[in-house]
Amino acid sequence: MAGKKILLTGATGYIGGTVLSTLLNSEAESITGAAISVLVRGEHQAGVLKDKGLTTIDFKGFGDDDALREAASEHDVVINTASGFEDGFAASLIRGLAERKNALGVDVHYIHTSGTTNYANSPTLNLYPGYNADLVSDKATAQVVSTLRHLNEQTPYAQRTTDLAVLSVGKETGVRTHIITMPMLFGFGTGFFRKLTGQLPILMGEALREKQMWIVGDGTGVKQHVHIEDGAAVYELVLRRVFEGLEVPSGEEGVIFVENGEHRWNEAGEAIAEVGRRLGVLDTEQVRRLSLEEAGKALGIEDINYVEAAYAST
Ligand SMILES: NC(=O)c1ccc[n+]([C@@H]2O[C@H](COP(=O)([O-])OP(=O)(O)OC[C@H]3O[C@@H](n4cnc5c(N)ncnc54)[C@H](OP(=O)(O)O)[C@@H]3O)[C@@H](O)[C@H]2O)c1
Incomplete structure (x- = not known):
């Protein structure tokens, strides 16, 4: 869609790099017509990404709140793949989007990357007595969010805290949030930098x-898993639906699990x-x-x- 602006964080990473190449190779008109900017730290990384025709925005790191807000305020969609563990980082990006929404009255979306370790059981340490991870499903979203809260009250975990911050700052500001919750990823990434993951x-x-x-x-x-390119395709799908004006679950309804085995x-x-x-x-x-x-x-x-x-x- 002509004129839409996307800001991607984590473009040098495993997930972000693969999401970036997926968007660059997308055949969807709504995506090929959009402009993509990437938030990067480091001259070398910025140089490589500029050579690919991307607009790069320099920032100092997760705590660079003013730069993050300003960058986000210039875009319609922020895709954050840099870290699911930094609540302040996510909040600054959402607040920046809210500035754009308030100034121009346009629809803005924040697409977050999280992980299924948020819902992991604790068979050895028994941190969550009575908890059954098999029952968590994104078809029962109210239960997903109450599970996040319940587990985090028992044992705080930064990736859960960040999901909860995304939901609350999104609700407070009216920014539509979508939390893509990744399982164990495998396969070679297709980005320009990191091509392997952990685990x-x-x-x-x-x-x-x-x-x-x-x-x-x-x-x-038991670990759910998905190939990195299939995982990246979910970002493309969410983005397409956003740009094409189709329904995409958001807020507490918008905690999306990704897996195919x-x-x-x-x-x-x-x-x-x-x-x-x-x-x-x-x-x-x-x-x-x-x-x-x-x-x-x-x-x-x-x-x-x-x-x-x-x-x-x-
Ligand atoms: N990989 C998986 O299997 C998996 C599964 C489930 C969920 N996740 C979630 O996805 C997130 C990203 O995973 P990933 O595998 O893509 O990670 P990754 O390959 O390590 O990439 C991390 C990205 O974040 C940037 N970054 C790291 N530290 C930073 C800092 N202090 N300030 C600014 N930028 C920083 C890196 O930029 P530089 O190049 O500048 O360092 C890089 O672009 C994880 O945090 C996790 O929440 C991952």
Whole structure:
């Protein structure tokens, strides 16, 4: 749609880079006609993105509130893929969009990136007694948001706190918010910078170093997953619907889960071990089981709750 302006954060990252290339390659007229700006820090990154024809806006980091508000106030849609863990960052971007809405009376949208670790159970640490992660569904949005609040009251988690901030600042300002909640991502990103994500590639790197695959705990936790390009297609879909004036759920209704399959950690660990052994890069098909503490130490993660949520939960 001619004249629409999109601001993307995280363009140098795994998700943001893939979202960017998806939008640049989009065949939807409503997207090809829009102008894309990217918020970046660093001259090298800005140079590469400028060469691709993008407008780059410099900022100093997540706490650069004035620059963030000003940048957002010049766009109709902000897609934030830089971090789901920074509530102040998200709030500044939404407040900037609100300035545009109030000044010009136009419809503005904030598309946020979050993750399913927000809803992870806690089989080992038992942080959430009685909680059943299998029952969470974006078809029951009121229950999703009450789950976010309920779990965060028991154990605060920055990615949940940020989702809740997005919902409350969106409601307060009248900016329509859409929270895209990613599961475990896999596959090579298609952006201009980071092409790999964490979790499985990190465990593969550990396995290559130790010549043996390991997972955390008993491996019975179930992870939903999606290929990064399929995940990025969801941003394109939401954006198209916004630009084409079609209904897109927003606010508390607009917490959107993305997945097209699931696996247990056991299955992933055993498959990696089997392939690694076949390729001759691992010494054995046996998969070691590490405790949360052992895994935290190996991965350099101090927050044991996060180790459980990211590597040993459903
Ligand atoms: N990857 C996954 O599997 C996954 C799954 C579920 C949810 N998520 C959510 O998606 C978010 C992004 O994931 P990702 O895998 O795309 O991350 P990533 O590849 O590490 O990319 C992070 C992006 O944020 C920017 N950034 C990092 N620290 C910054 C700072 N202090 N100030 C300003 N910009 C900063 C980076 O820019 P520079 O190049 O300047 O560092 C980069 O563009 C995560 O925070 C998480 O909430 C990810």
